[in-house]
Amino acid sequence: MSTFRTIDDLPADSRVLVRLDLNSPIDDGEPQDNRRFERHAETVRELAEAGHRVVLMAHQGRPGRDDFTSLSGHATILAEHVGRDVAFVADTYGDEALAAIDALDAGEILLLENTRMCDDELPEASPEDKSQTEFVTALAPHVDAYVNDAYSAAHRKHASLVGFPLVLPAYAGRVMETEYEANTAIATREFDGPVTMVVGGTKATDVIGVMDALAGKVDRFLLGGVAGELFLRAAGHPVGHDVGDMDLFDEQWAANRELIESVLDERGDAIHLATDLAYEGDDGERAEVAVADIDEKTEGYLDVGSETVAAYGPPIRESDAVFVKGALGVFEDERFADGTVGVLEAIAETDCFSVVGGGDTSRAIEMYGLDEADFSHVSIAGGAYIRALTGESLPAVELLEDAAAAE
Ligand SMILES: Nc1ncnc2c1ncn2[C@@H]1O[C@H](COP(=O)(O)OP(=O)(O)OP(=O)(O)O)[C@@H](O)[C@H]1O
Numbered sequence: 255m256s257t258f259r260t261i262d263d264l265p266a267d268s269r270v271l272v273r274l275d276l277n278s279p280i281d282d283g284e285p286q287d288n289r290r291f292e293r294h295a296e297t298v299r300e301l302a303e304a305g306h307r308v309v310l311m312a313h314q315g316r317p318g319r320d321d322f323t324s325l326s327g328h329a330t331i332l333a334e335h336v337g338r339d340v341a342f343v344a345d346t347y348g349d350e351a352l353a354a355i356d357a358l359d360a361g362e363i364l365l366l367e368n369t370r371m372c373d374d375e376l377p378e379a380s381p382e383d384k385s386q387t388e389f390v391t392a393l394a395p396h397v398d399a400y401v402n403d404a405y406s407a408a409h410r411k412h413a414s415l416v417g418f419p420l421v422l423p424a425y426a427g428r429v430m431e432t433e434y435e436a437n438t439a440i441a442t443r444e445f446d447g448p449v450t451m452v453v454g455g456t457k458a459t460d461v462i463g464v465m466d467a468l469a470g471k472v473d474r475f476l477l478g479g480v481a482g483e484l485f486l487r488a489a490g491h492p493v494g495h496d497v498g499d500m501d502l503f504d505e506q507w508a509a510n511r512e513l514i515e516s517v518l519d520e521r522g523d524a525i526h527l528a529t530d531l532a533y534e535g536d537d538g539e540r541a542e543v544a545v546a547d548i549d550e551k552t553e554g555y556l557d558v559g560s561e562t563v564a565a566y567g568p569p570i571r572e573s574d575a576v577f578v579k580g581a582l583g584v585f586e587d588e589r590f591a592d593g594t595v596g597v598l599e600a601i602a603e604t605d606c607f608s609v610v611g612g613g614d615t616s617r618a619i620e621m622y623g624l625d626e627a628d629f630s631h632v633s634i635a636g637g638a639y640i641r642a643l644t645g646e647s648l649p650a651v652e653l654l655e656d657a658a659a660a661e
């Protein structure tokens with residue numbers, strides 16, 4: 255259990271500065287609704303209903319990238335989820351922002367502009383340095399308390415995440431509480447039976463690092479996606495090569511080859527690899543091939559095959575806990591969704607403790623009509639989930655723990 259002060263501990267009628275993570279896919283300049291809005295809305299609604307004056311901060315994208323936008327569209331989506339007005343001010347800590355904060359009445363909600371539009375936010379620095387930036391020193395006197403709900407950004411040492419807890423009483427929001435507990439479970443909880451981890455997706459470098467770090471905690475790894483093909487390649491099969499203009503395999507193979515070979519060598523008995531793979535046949539339909547029959551590099555494989563999906567079911571059903579990181583195939587294309595959906599269905603049928611992480615993978619849950627309630631937790635964190643899985647501490651979380659300990 256964490257040792258945070260939570261929003262239950264806030265003094266009545268506070269003016270609270272709340273850090274959310276509303277970083278979202280952007281389409282045609284507009285933020286797309288997603289789980290992050292729905293989850294953070296609970297914290298925001300609870301604060302407003304309790305009569306606090308609620309000032310929200312969040313980031314979107316990074317300067318120089320296409321997804322670096324204003325948060326005005328985010329305010330509209332958030333308001334729909336909260337069921338209350340969310341005012342927006344196109345300023346981070348200037349006179350306009352401060353005047354809007356001062357004018358708030360009890361129960362009103364205000365979203366400030368993208369924190370990354372302010373120069374003090376981004377360069378990573380110590381909490382002490384961040385707490386002395388103009389961004390923090392200008393905003394802090396206009397509020398009574400700081401609430402961090404942005405677990406999924408807590409690995410970043412940015413001003414809005416690590417600067418405020420040093421100058422204001424700091425509390426954890428509801429999303430921070432639930433994400434912390436579920437995501438640290440693999441590193442901190444004892445399970446009675448086997449622990450299984452489903453490993454896939456495109457970020458092989460990240461997940462192979464997690465496999466290495468968790469070798470002693472996880473009883474079996476079920477592999478697919480890019481990492482799965484790289485392990486098959488290490489086992490001597492001619493797969494996991496970039497085909498056409500793909501750039502997923504060769505670079506990650508060069509960067510991780512030694513680690514993959516040593517993990518396979520030391521934990522080979524715990525690593526389950528696909529025995530068949532799926533690809534796009536000449537007729538455009540899904541085609542499958544047994545891994546043992548692949549003797550030359552010709553195809554780009556886009557999913558694990560049906561024999562593999564069937565073989566991954568029993569170990570999941572026997573598990574006491576299952577953690578998912580990354581999809582087993584290109585599930586966005588229905589032809590190649592069998593691996594990802596197959597393991598999610600197997601998990602949903604059990605009553606084991608289960609955490610599904612990663613923004614992309616968790617999207618498969620609604621795409622294929624699965625019920626989120628059948629999983630113990632569907633995480634909204636990407637980079638922070640990876641770090642939590644390996645037991646690495648997150649700077650912004652540590653500061654909330656320090657704040658509670660110093661009480
Ligand atoms: N064999 C494959 N070839 C190409 N892409 C694949 C393959 N298998 C899975 N994918 C892709 O992996 C993506 C999910 O992987 P990613 O590593 O981004 O994981 P995530 O954990 O869901 O997301 P994030 O960490 O970005 O929040 C899916 O969009 C899927 O299309």
Ligand SMILES: O=C(O)[C@H](O)COP(=O)(O)O
Nearest residue numbers: 275277406407410636637
């Ligand atoms: O979307 C995320 O994973 C977090 O908001 C962190 O965003 P960043 O990787 O741009 O810092």
